[in-house]
Amino acid sequence: MDIKYFEEQNIIYIGDHKIFGFPWRNEKCPVCGFQKIYHEEYDGLFCPVCNIWLDSECGSADCEYCGNRPAFPVPII
């Protein structure tokens, strides 16, 4: 999987997928050790390698951000 970060635009390319976000502090994925990424659209932290969310949702069911989170941060098709 090819992962590229373009700092000026805060864009991450993960394979063919484009996500608006940026590396989150110096925190690493506890599973694989890859840099955690902040996903702007869903207001969440995720690992692009494991394709999992790394934080919990805020708990508000009608939150316009995490209420709409997909199961996988990076679309798998």
Ligand SMILES: [Zn+2]
């Ligand atoms: Zn990971």
Ligand SMILES: [Zn+2]
């Ligand atoms: Zn929320």
